[in-house]
Amino acid sequence: MDNKQSTSGNSRRKFLKGSALAAAGFYIVPRHVLGGAGFVAPSDKLRVAGIGVGGMGGSDVRGITRTEKADFIALCDVDDTRAKGSRQLHPKAKYYHDFREMLEKEETNIDAVSVSTPDHMHAVAAMMAMKMGKHVYVQKPMAHDIYEARMLTEAAEKYKVVTQMGNQGASGDGVRQMVEWYEAGLIGEATKVYSWTDRPVWPQGIKWPTETVKPPIDLDWDLWLGTAPYKDYVGNLVPFNWRGWWDYGTGALGDMACHIMEPPFRVLGLGYPTSAECSVGSVYVGEFQRGYFPDSCPPSSHITLRFDRPGKDELEFHWMDGGIQPTRPEELAPNEQMGDGGNGVIIEGTKGKMMCSTYGKNPQLLPTSKTKEANVPQTLRRVPGGDSGHYNNWVEACIAGHGSEEYQNLSSPFSVAGPLTESVLMGNLAIRSYDYREPREGNNSQFDYPGRGIKLLWDGANMKITNFEPANQFVKRTYRGDYTL
Numbered sequence: 001m002d003n004k005q006s007t008s009g010n011s012r013r014k015f016l017k018g019s020a021l022a023a024a025g026f027y028i029v030p031r032h033v034l035g036g037a038g039f040v041a042p043s044d045k046l047r048v049a050g051i052g053v054g055g056m057g058g059s060d061v062r063g064i065t066r067t068e069k070a071d072f073i074a075l076c077d078v079d080d081t082r083a084k085g086s087r088q089l090h091p092k093a094k095y096y097h098d099f100r101e102m103l104e105k106e107e108t109n110i111d112a113v114s115v116s117t118p119d120h121m122h123a124v125a126a127m128m129a130m131k132m133g134k135h136v137y138v139q140k141p142m143a144h145d146i147y148e149a150r151m152l153t154e155a156a157e158k159y160k161v162v163t164q165m166g167n168q169g170a171s172g173d174g175v176r177q178m179v180e181w182y183e184a185g186l187i188g189e190a191t192k193v194y195s196w197t198d199r200p201v202w203p204q205g206i207k208w209p210t211e212t213v214k215p216p217i218d219l220d221w222d223l224w225l226g227t228a229p230y231k232d233y234v235g236n237l238v239p240f241n242w243r244g245w246w247d248y249g250t251g252a253l254g255d256m257a258c259h260i261m262e263p264p265f266r267v268l269g270l271g272y273p274t275s276a277e278c279s280v281g282s283v284y285v286g287e288f289q290r291g292y293f294p295d296s297c298p299p300s301s302h303i304t305l306r307f308d309r310p311g312k313d314e315l316e317f318h319w320m321d322g323g324i325q326p327t328r329p330e331e332l333a334p335n336e337q338m339g340d341g342g343n344g345v346i347i348e349g350t351k352g353k354m355m356c357s358t359y360g361k362n363p364q365l366l367p368t369s370k371t372k373e374a375n376v377p378q379t380l381r382r383v384p385g386g387d388s389g390h391y392n393n394w395v396e397a398c399i400a401g402h403g404s405e406e407y408q409n410l411s412s413p414f415s416v417a418g419p420l421t422e423s424v425l426m427g428n429l430a431i432r433s434y435d436y437r438e439p440r441e442g443n444n445s446q447f448d449y450p451g452r453g454i455k456l457l458w459d460g461a462n463m464k465i466t467n468f469e470p471a472n473q474f475v476k477r478t479y480r481g482d483y484t485l
Helices: 002-006 008-016 031-035 056-066 080-089 099-109 119-131 146-158 173-183 221-225 251-260 262-268 369-373 386-400 414-431 469-474
Strands: 046-051 070-076 094-096 112-115 135-138 163-165 190-196 275-280 283-286 289-291 301-309 312-321 344-349 353-356 364-366 456-459
Touching (some): 046 056, 046 099, 056 070, 056 112, 070 080, 070 099, 099 119, 135 386, 146 414, 163 414, 173 344, 190 251, 251 262, 251 301, 251 312, 262 344, 301 414, 364 369
Parallel strands (some): 046 070, 046 112
Antiparallel strands (some): 275 456, 344 353, 353 364
16 A cells, blocks of 8 residues: 555556557447457447446436447436436437446456446445446546545456446646646746636525425336435435435535646646645534534635655645636736636746646646746657546546557546545545534534644544544445445
8 A cells, every 4th residue: 555655656657658549539349350250249339338327427427328338238327307418319228226236246247347337336336346347437536535546446456347437538638738837847846726706506505494395207216325324305415415415425625626636636746635624614503603513514614635755845736616716827827827817826936937728728837938848858658638537538448448549648547536535535534524522501402623723634444543543434434335446
């Protein structure tokens, strides 16, 4: 485990510096040619099963389909209404409600699985597929908990499957441009990173509703809950607002940080953080009374992570959400936009600074006039189609197989996405680091949050907070029923 952290930067550099793919695309040798005369191939395409095929899952189905190198053999969703678009696109695909049943019945018919469920179901679905030897594409964040992310990362190598997280900016040109600038020394040695988002755009920092309603007629509520504790259905939870509840989602940080924190992670070759601190916004629940609700993500937060880097000074990494933003750099003109307005990244170095928008788009040196003046040779391969080529990047690697050149050129395999996701989820661990207390006179709360007032020290290799034990309850969940990794 210790070696994984120390070599994480090298692995990121290696993926970026693989040999170039042909711009015209990858040529698939037909199976009938490989099989000899008289052999009729059932398909020359990747055979895929989709788990969660409405909403973002529907977008993933369409994106994989557009590669023209994949067929969907089976589709699975717990919400028949949301699944309609994907079912119309692939009318011959068998349809299921329970992903476990689908994988068991279709095991011999599929090569790969796309997982686009709510966050709390990512890991169990992906792990079952990987244990069957199936390649997996998993929406961001690849897991709900730190432990899940670590287990998925290790399983990808154990089962020799091709993996990709759905943070499409990892395939974009922007992050590669930033790596080239940094390795050319244009900003010197990085000292601080600031990243931010205007999310959430869904309710957070609220009490769980007391009024229950009947689930939508086309929704299997028990299967939707999956690994999460049983609760009666409440209004306006599905299809989108689940993101603000810890049982199912990972808040603004989990939703956007895999997109926004990814460029500096890649540029700087980061591994596991060594500590986490946080402050959060709260809401007023009564006259002069602030409310913290353990079921719900906060309306805003500021996370500070620190990373040790061999032979270099400690790096300070800031995340801000809920509309909180860092101070504008002096090098940015008064009327120039910081990031894309609502989201962005600034990397401060000993010789200068650079900035980008969501997904690593629009990379710029600061002051921005330096961007056009920069004359750095292109040393890193580009993914054909940039961020739009993220699906094709995965499909081609699946077809070529684990260990192939295409596999080495993956943009966001779990070996890279895993440490990133763990760092993202470290922020949520800090936010949630409460300590259960019996109600006291004059205080009806059963939860205090002392973990928010200290620096939480993280032993990355062993996945453990070493100085505040109550925080470790958020490293790994207990699943409901017979769900398991």
